[in-house]
Amino acid sequence: MASCVQYRLIIRDVNTLQILQLYTCLDQIQYIEWSSDSLFILCAMYKRGIVQVWSLEQPDWHCKIDEGSAGLVASCWSPDGRHILNTTEFHLRITVWSLCTKSVSYIKYPKACQQEYVLAPPGRGVSSPSGMHVRDQPQCATYCECCTEIWSAVVGLPVPGGGLRLVQVPVLRMSGIAFTKDGRYMALAERRDCKDFISLFVCSDWQLLRHFDTETQDLFGIEWAPNGCVLAVWDTCLEYKILLYSLDGRLLSTYRAYEWSLGIKSIAWSPSSQFLAIGSYDEKVRILNHVTWKKITEFEHPATITNPKTIVYKEVEKSPSVETERLSFPRRALASSLFSAQSKYNIPNAVWIWDIQKLKLFVVLEQLGAIQSFQWDPLQPRLAICTGNSKVYLWSPAGCVSVQVPMEGDFQILSLCWHSSGDSVALLSKDNFCVCYLEREEVK
Numbered sequence: 001m002a003s004c005v006q007y008r009l010i011i012r013d014v015n016t017l018q019i020l021q022l023y024t025c026l027d028q029i030q031y032i033e034w035s036s037d038s039l040f041i042l043c044a045m046y047k048r049g050i051v052q053v054w055s056l057e058q059p060d061w062h063c064k065i066d067e068g069s070a071g072l073v074a075s076c077w078s079p080d081g082r083h084i085l086n087t088t089e090f091h092l093r094i095t096v097w098s099l100c101t102k103s104v105s106y107i108k109y110p111k112a113c114q115q116e117y118v119l120a121p122p123g124r125g126v127s128s129p130s131g132m133h134v135r136d137q138p139q140c141a142t143y144c145e146c147c148t149e150i151w152s153a154v155v156g157l158p159v160p161g162g163g164l165r166l167v168q169v170p171v172l173r174m175s176g177i178a179f180t181k182d183g184r185y186m187a188l189a190e191r192r193d194c195k196d197f198i199s200l201f202v203c204s205d206w207q208l209l210r211h212f213d214t215e216t217q218d219l220f221g222i223e224w225a226p227n228g229c230v231l232a233v234w235d236t237c238l239e240y241k242i243l244l245y246s247l248d249g250r251l252l253s254t255y256r257a258y259e260w261s262l263g264i265k266s267i268a269w270s271p272s273s274q275f276l277a278i279g280s281y282d283e284k285v286r287i288l289n290h291v292t293w294k295k296i297t298e299f300e301h302p303a304t305i306t307n308p309k310t311i312v313y314k315e316v317e318k319s320p321s322v323e324t325e326r327l328s329f330p331r332r333a334l335a336s337s338l339f340s341a342q343s344k345y346n347i348p349n350a351v352w353i354w355d356i357q358k359l360k361l362f363v364v365l366e367q368l369g370a371i372q373s374f375q376w377d378p379l380q381p382r383l384a385i386c387t388g389n390s391k392v393y394l395w396s397p398a399g400c401v402s403v404q405v406p407m408e409g410d411f412q413i414l415s416l417c418w419h420s421s422g423d424s425v426a427l428l429s430k431d432n433f434c435v436c437y438l439e440r441e442e443v444k
Contacts, residue, residue, distance in 0.1 A: 001426070001432065002041055004029040009043055010332065014419060017435065023054050026064075035081030036183070039100070042084060044075040051084060053099065065097050078203055079183025094177075094188070096206055105206045111189040111196065113176035113221060140277075145368065176221070180228035185209065185247070187231050189219050197220070198245065212249040213330065216241065220264075225273040230290070232276060242267065242278060244293055253293035259284055270411050297359045305364060313400040315393075316364045321439065347432045351385060353395075365395055375413040379422040386413035392427055392436060405434060 001012045006028050007084030011021040025044075031044040040235040043052045060358055063312040071089030078085060078096070086095045091112040096105040110150040176189035185359040190197040196219040200210040217332035218236040225232070230252065244252040255278075257263075264280035268277055275296075285299040305312055351374055369387035376383055385393040390411045391402045405411050405427060415428045424437045 001435075002034070004032055004043065009041070009117075011041075011056065012415070014424065014435070021056065021059055023062075025049060026050050031075065033075075033077055035077050035161055036079055037081045040081060042075060042077065044072065046072050051086060069094065070095075072212075076177070078186075080203065081177050083203075085177070085204075107188060107199075107206075109190040109197075111176045111191040111193050111219060113189055113219070137386075157435070176219075178222045178231070179203070180224050182228055185224075185228065187222050187224065189222055189233075191219075198231070198249075200249070201249070210247075210249040212245075214243060214245075215251075215254070216243070221267075222279055223264050223267060223269065225269050225276075225290075226271055227273040228274065232267055234267060237262050237264060237281065240280070244276075255288060255293060257295075258282070270356070287359075299352070299354055299361070305361075307361065310361050310364065312364045313395070313409060314368065315368045315402070317368070349387070350394050351383070351395075353383070363395070365393070365400060367393065374412070375416060375418055377422045378418055380421050382422075384416055384418065384425050386427065387418050388412050388414060392416065392425070403435075403436070407434060409430075 001014045001017075002027070003010050003012070005027045009021075009023040009025060009029060009032065009377075010019060011023075012019055013277050025043050026189065027044065027050065029043045030046050034041050034045075039055065039057055041054050041056070043054070045051070049067040050073070051067075051071070055136050061225070065084065065086065065201040066311060067086055067088055072086055073089055073091070074087040076085050077083070083098050084097045084099070086097065087093075087110060088095065094107040094110050094157045096107065098104070102241045110269050113325055120348040134295040149308060166356045178187045188199045188201065190199055196214045196216045197444065198212055198214055199208060202209050203205065214233050216233065216235040217239055219233060220236050221234055223232045224230070229247060231245045231247075233243045233245060240256050240258055242255050242263070242264060244254075246252055257278075257280060264278055265281055266279045267276060268279075275288045276290070276293075277284045278288065284299050284419075287297050287299070289296045290293065349367045349370050351367075351371060352361065353363040353365075354360065355362040365383075365385065367385070369389055372386050372388045380396070382394060382396040385395070388394070390405045390407070390413065392405065392413060393400065393402050397424040405413065411427075411432065411434070412429050413427045414430060418425050418426075422438075423440060424435050427434050427436055
């Protein structure tokens with residue numbers, strides 16, 4: 001586990017929290033990220049335009065990357081963990097630095113897409129505003145068949161009783177860069193002559209594979225399907241449009257749900273790549289299939305739950321008599337925060353969980369406070385939620401519980417992330433973090 005305090009980088013053992021390494025950077029650290037094999041960690045200091053890289057195997061080895069007058073606004077690892085991609089100020093270019101050969105490559109015209117917290121593949125670790133970063137363990141490179149059975153609009157939900165599935169974790173990145181899950185290709189959104197383009201690069205040598213224009217007014221984001229065969233490209237929220245491209249640049253389909261209103265807020269692929277969920281500003285989630293790319297269903301967020309089979313967990317300060325299942329969260333923009341708990345628009349205080357097999361609402365979790373973050377356990381159907389107070393909420397098919405963090409003072413949990421083993425979860429506040437260790441029940 002890595003954390004930073006001003007200009008110090010601290011590496012701890014995740015089980016004991018014992019300090020293993022302590023590094024000193026040149027300035028205050030603003031972003032940290034593990035390499036895919038967890039052998040290196042980068043520390044970005046955007047104000048000075050500098051990135052420092054440290055090695056866990058060789059503590060005396062270090063690397064310094066200085067972008068100079070070009071400045072620095074974003075930095076991330078390539079999938080192989082041996083190249084670093086730096087985006088300069090004003091998005092003039094992306095510089096690719098090789099740690100092995102010390103070579104430098106330049107990619108021009110990157111589009112200035114919005115920075116956001118997104119779900120990234122395993123091995124990339126977790127980064128948060130408070131500067132905490134959790135090291136992931138290596139996992140299998142493909143999804144198991146059982147991983148595709150149940151899937152929520154946030155991430156894939158594991159099947160009870162077995163089957164390892166890959167878990168995605170939040171990491172800060174530019175939404176105009178996307179890597180395939182196998183790490184072979186990178187898609188880059190570009191802006192030239194007031195038009196949007198997509199460039200596909202081979203990550204092994206950074207050679208251009210395909211270059212094509214997109215039918216977008218102002219491209220907002222791109223996202224690969226987990227199988228790496230389809231690239232989803234969506235337009236600005238002012239126009240509802242999502243385009244699906246193949247690896248060779250062919251336009252497979254274009255989907256529009258409506259016109260003349262605010263459109264797409266976020267998207268999420270199912271682990272099997274068979275479904276694409278689209279969250280919209282009209283408070284609905286639409287599910288597209290991978291065969292015809294047509295809508296197979298849409299999920300609404302009703303204020304009243306009428307299905308008696310739908311379970312509603314409601315947080316209360318004390319136990320009043322409940323005579324109705326009417327939910328008290330705001331009606332507007334519920335779908336806006338379905339995939340990203342860091343939404344800026346009317347963050348709801350409810351989490352909706354759907355069963356994709358049956359295409360119906362399964363559970364609603366209503367909290368007293370606004371949802372700040374939520375994430376699935378990597379190995380079993382268990383969801384951790386935080387709402388900005390000193391409690392962490394855990395849901396599983398067996399029920400829902402809240403756990404008070406035993407710390408002095410006001411510890412407001414703003415984000416969280418699971419360890420890859422599912423035995424612990426890191427809880428982050430603005431200035432501190434703690435680790436919650438969970439006892440795993442033995443299977444008889």
